[in-house]
Amino acid sequence: QLQLVESGGGLVQPGGSLRLSCAASGFTFDYYAIGWFRQAPGKEREGVSCISSSGGSTNYADSVKGRFTISRDNAKNTVYLQMNSLKPEDTAVYYCAARGWEHCAAAIMMSDFGAWGQGTQVTVSS
Numbered sequence: 001q002l003q004l005v006e007s008g009g010g011l012v013q014p015g016g017s018l019r020l021s022c023a024a025s026g027f028t029f030d031y032y033a034i035g036w037f038r039q040a041p042g043k044e045r046e047g048v049s050c051i052s053s054s055g056g057s058t059n060y061a062d063s064v065k066g067r068f069t070i071s072r073d074n075a076k077n078t079v080y081l082q083m084n085s086l087k088p089e090d091t092a093v094y095y096c097a098a099r100g101w102e103h104c105a106a107a108i109m110m111s112d113f114g115a116w117g118q119g120t121q122v123t124v125s126s
Contacts, residue, residue, distance in 0.1 A: 002026040002115050004096050009120030012086055020081040020120060022096030027115075030054070030074040033099040035108055036081045038092035038122075047108025050099070051079060059104050064090075086124045093119040 008020040022034065033052050039045040049060045049070040058070050069082040079096060097113035105112060 002098070004098065004115060004117035006094060006096050006117045006120040009094060009122045011123045011125065013126050014087060014124055016086050016124070017082070017084045018086065018122060020083065020094055020096075020122070022079040022081075022117060024077045024079075024098070027098070029077040031102060033102055033104045034072065034079040035097050035099060035104070035113055036070060036079075037095045037097060037108070037110065037113075038090075039095070039119075040089075040092040043092075045095070045110055047110070048094070049081060050104035050108050052104055053102035057104060059106065059108065061108065083122070086122075088124045091122060091124050093121050095119045 003025045005023045012018055030053055035050040036048040037045050038048050051058045051070045051072050055072045067085045072079040096117045098115040099113050
């Protein structure tokens with residue numbers, strides 16, 4: 001059974017950091033690119049970052065470029081999202097998802113991803 005489980009969310013002050021984890025099971029993890037998405041209250045879900053199956057290629061939304069870093073450990077079937085210099089506008093539920101291909105596309109689009117975790121809440125507030 002294919003499963004993705006996010007963890008690591010929480011409450012952090014502006015300027016702080018969090019590291020999210022996405023643990024996968026039930027499929028051949030290192031065959032697939034993995035993406036992170038987020039959804040703020042009242043807004044559509046948006047792509048944040050994507051990492052290729054090997055970890056050799058990554059891309060980011062402009063809003064997080066330079067602050068967030070995606071990585072993966074295929075031996076642990078886990079993808080990470082290191083989030084630094086957090087802003088209140090980063091507040092959202094964060095989801096990871098598996099793409100049906102080993103590479104990421106230039107645009108991180110929900111329609112390219114076929115398996116989703118349940119999400120983890122990130123709140124940036126003083």
